[in-house]
Amino acid sequence: MNRSERTGSAAGFWSDTEKGGIGAWLLSTDHKRIGLLYFWSVFGFFLVGVVLGLILRLELMAPGRTIMGPDAYNAFFTVHGVVMIFLFIIPGIPGAFGNMLMPIQIGARDVAFPRLNLLSWWLYATGAGVILLSLVTGGGPPDTGWTFYLPFSGRTATNVSLAVFGVFIVGFSSILTGINFVTTIHRLRAEGMIWGRLPLFVWSLYATAWVQILATPILGITLVLIIAERILGVGLFDPSRGGDPLMYQHLFWIYSHPAVYIMVLPAMGVVSEIIPVFARKPIFGYKMIAFSSLAIAAAGSLVWGHHMFTSGMSDTAVLVFSFLSFIVAIPSAIKVFNWISTLYRGSISLDPPMLFALSFILLFSIGGLTGLILGAAATDVHVHDTHFVVGHFHYVMFGGAGFAFFAAMHYWLPKFYGRMYARRPAVIAWGLMFVGFNILYFTMKVLGMKGMPRRYYDYLPEFATLNLVSTIGSWILALGLAVMLVNLFRGLWKGEPVTEANPWGGATLEWTIPTPPPTENFAEEPVVTHGPYDFRGAGIP
Amino acid sequence: MSHATHRDYAGAKLGMWLFLFTEMLLFGGLFILYAVYLHRYPAEFAAAGHRLDLVLGTANTVILLTSSLLAALAVTAVQRDEGRVAFRALGGTILCAGLFLGIKYAEWSAKISHGIYPGSPDLAAGPPGESVFFGLYYLTTGLHGLHVLIGGVLLTVVARRVKGGRVHAGDYIWLENGALYWHLVDLVWIFIFPLYYLML
Numbered sequence: 061m062n063r064s065e066r067t068g069s070a071a072g073f074w075s076d077t078e079k080g081g082i083g084a085w086l087l088s089t090d091h092k093r094i095g096l097l098y099f100w101s102v103f104g105f106f107l108v109g110v111v112l113g114l115i116l117r118l119e120l121m122a123p124g125r126t127i128m129g130p131d132a133y134n135a136f137f138t139v140h141g142v143v144m145i146f147l148f149i150i151p152g153i154p155g156a157f158g159n160m161l162m163p164i165q166i167g168a169r170d171v172a173f174p175r176l177n178l179l180s181w182w183l184y185a186t187g188a189g190v191i192l193l194s195l196v197t198g199g200g201p202p203d204t205g206w207t208f209y210l211p212f213s214g215r216t217a218t219n220v221s222l223a224v225f226g227v228f229i230v231g232f233s234s235i236l237t238g239i240n241f242v243t244t245i246h247r248l249r250a251e252g253m254i255w256g257r258l259p260l261f262v263w264s265l266y267a268t269a270w271v272q273i274l275a276t277p278i279l280g281i282t283l284v285l286i287i288a289e290r291i292l293g294v295g296l297f298d299p300s301r302g303g304d305p306l307m308y309q310h311l312f313w314i315y316s317h318p319a320v321y322i323m324v325l326p327a328m329g330v331v332s333e334i335i336p337v338f339a340r341k342p343i344f345g346y347k348m349i350a351f352s353s354l355a356i357a358a359a360g361s362l363v364w365g366h367h368m369f370t371s372g373m374s375d376t377a378v379l380v381f382s383f384l385s386f387i388v389a390i391p392s393a394i395k396v397f398n399w400i401s402t403l404y405r406g407s408i409s410l411d412p413p414m415l416f417a418l419s420f421i422l423l424f425s426i427g428g429l430t431g432l433i434l435g436a437a438a439t440d441v442h443v444h445d446t447h448f449v450v451g452h453f454h455y456v457m458f459g460g461a462g463f464a465f466f467a468a469m470h471y472w473l474p475k476f477y478g479r480m481y482a483r484r485p486a487v488i489a490w491g492l493m494f495v496g497f498n499i500l501y502f503t504m505k506v507l508g509m510k511g512m513p514r515r516y517y518d519y520l521p522e523f524a525t526l527n528l529v530s531t532i533g534s535w536i537l538a539l540g541l542a543v544m545l546v547n548l549f550r551g552l553w554k555g556e557p558v559t560e561a562n563p564w565g566g567a568t569l570e571w572t573i574p575t576p577p578p579t580e581n582f583a584e585e586p587v588v589t590h591g592p593y594d595f596r597g598a599g600i601p
Numbered sequence: 602m603s604h605a606t607h608r609d610y611a612g613a614k615l616g617m618w619l620f621l622f623t624e625m626l627l628f629g630g631l632f633i634l635y636a637v638y639l640h641r642y643p644a645e646f647a648a649a650g651h652r653l654d655l656v657l658g659t660a661n662t663v664i665l666l667t668s669s670l671l672a673a674l675a676v677t678a679v680q681r682d683e684g685r686v687a688f689r690a691l692g693g694t695i696l697c698a699g700l701f702l703g704i705k706y707a708e709w710s711a712k713i714s715h716g717i718y719p720g721s722p723d724l725a726a727g728p729p730g731e732s733v734f735f736g737l738y739y740l741t742t743g744l745h746g747l748h749v750l751i752g753g754v755l756l757t758v759v760a761r762r763v764k765g766g767r768v769h770a771g772d773y774i775w776l777e778n779g780a781l782y783w784h785l786v787d788l789v790w791i792f793i794f795p796l797y798y799l800m801l
Contacts, residue, residue, distance in 0.1 A: 295733070304641075
């Protein structure tokens with residue numbers, strides 16, 4: 061980045077450093093720089109995942125072999141899942157935007173443990189490197205699916221151990237970020253930043269951090285057990301040696317279901333920030349939105365069994381997990397209702413961040429409501445492991461967390477880069493992505509209802525038309541992504557300079573400091589006197 | 602940068618406690634497996650438990666409890682600004698860590714030479730519950746042993762800081778967090794010992 065080109069004297073944290081060169085970034089303990097490191101690395105992996113996804117869709121465009129064989133297909137969908145889940149969507153919003161914004165939003169100069177924060181990024185980078193290494197060494201890329209289900213993952217000759225070890229390292233990074241965020245939010249809030257005045261993004265990160273702390277260790281031990289199984293042949297999950305594969309699924313989903321909330325809670329936080337700003341209204345039901353984040357984190361930790369309805373659990377367990385799964389819908393619905401109520405009679409301006417936030421509500425709702433079909437044991441048996449499930453989780457994760465990630469990019473990146481992207485291409489990109497997305501994934505839901513299984517390389521001729529439609533949708537989506545990417549790149553490098561502190565008219569603390577933010581965030585420690593959505597800037601909500 | 606001047610002991614301790622929670626949960630996964638398989642194979646677990654060396658297990662329990670006491674004494678000594686005493690106490694803790702690992706090594710070697718190790722033909726020939734028991738035994742004590750090793754290294758770093766005067770009555774968060782970690786290592790063993798060695 062050409063620093064002299066930045067906005068004159070107000071170059072902020074971009075130029076204010078003793079060390080020069082690449083080391084000023086890779087060894088920086090400044091939370092804003094670490095946030096940007098995270099941003100570009102997770103975004104890079106997102107693009108890798110997108111390309112893999114496009115190739116998968118291309119293979120499924122027509123029945124039979126299209127561009128690759130079945131073994132390659134298995135490896136492609138596994139790597140697509142591992143990259144998207146562990147390298148993009150879990151660390152995405154907390155690592156990138158959480159790091160960039162959370163300390164500023166609570167009026168702190170940095171996180172509680174800045175060096176630990178840097179270590180988190182390095183662990184992420186190392187784990188990602190190990191995962192990439194597993195693709196080209198040993199027996200080739202893993203072909204187990206991102207869930208690494210035993211007993212297959214214990215037997216396959218592909219490079220599962222190394223990939224799993226990479227995920228283990230990335231998990232450690234996630235734990236450290238969680239510890240750092242909880243400590244920061246407890247200890248470093250500015251004077252007057254009481255819990256009732258925390259921005260909702262911070263609340264959502266707080267709930268997320270607890271899930272990261274409490275769930276990730278279980279993934280850690282599960283991954284260690286896979287490696288032990290492969291190297292030592294312990295047989296803890298092998299029925300022929302007294303083990304039980306169902307126990308693997310329990311341990312895996314005890315983490316991996318709550319992990320869904322690591323992905324989507326920060327996304328909800330982003331949406332809660334954007335909607336009131338672009339509706340020019342204080343958020344409706346602040347306390348309930350904050351509370352529902354914690355409720356989702358808590359209830360979401362009790363529902364892992366709904367991934368195992370057809371695995372051979374007892375009927376009692378199926379009923380209990382089905383019931384608990386429905387409970388998560390309540391706090392999620394509270395959030396949706398409150399966003400809609402905030403919009404009601406608001407003075408809405410449809411700027412790019414708002415478009416992404418609004419589409420989040422729609423796509424997340426579709427994903428969530430189809431989740432109820434999967435959460436109900438009876439209907440789940442019908443659509444279990446079909447493309448319906450694939451459609452469902454892409455609506456929640458890509459339509460939800462992914463679109464919120466794009467919303468956050470359009471909302472906050474100009475603050476950090478001091479330059480604005482062009483509005484018109486941003487809106488066009490959004491439109492293409494929204495349309496392409498629905499063609500791509502809604503078709504999958506229909507396919508699943510009709511009985512097309514997931515993870516299958518080939519399918520019956522009757523599914524051909526819908527698969528073609530879905531693949532065409534993926535191209536529209538990819539075109540939209542490309543437009544967005546080019547526009548964003550252009551904007552951040554050469555766009556119109558933004559010097560005013562508050563281009564969108566937000567009321568949270570990050571909009572009170574210069575653009576781009578100075579290294580220490582605040583010239584002097586701020587004293588907070590009003591809530592984060594009090595746009596008149598006076599009084600206490 | 603102002604980080605050098607920023608000191609938040611309560612924050613540092615909170616962070617350590619949160620980290621210890623994650624460590625407990627890591628072992629928790631193995632304890633869950635233990636509970637499930639104990640429920641499934643109670644008789645085999647009891648029989649397999651008898652094959653472990655009770656004397657060595659007890660010795661290691663006493664050693665770890667002593668080491669935890671010494672770590673606590675080191676903290677108290679530093680609070681009283683008796684750096685030399687703290688350094689010696691920590692040295693005792695580290696010595697205990699080494700002893701523990703030595704005994705563990707002897708125990709494992711004896712078992713392995715008897716053909717009891719994960720995936721061994723001897724275990725495969727026996728009842729499945731026994732193979733599960735020893736699989737869990739090796740994984741749990743192995744993970745614990747790794748933590749003893751990490752704790753020993755951590756306390757060595759802390760001991761160097763105590764000797765160098767960088768940990769003193771006015772700033773002993775390194776020692777306190779190091780001791781907390783060591784207590785966790787001890788605590789986990791306090792669960793492992795009865796579950797594996799004292800089976801009925």
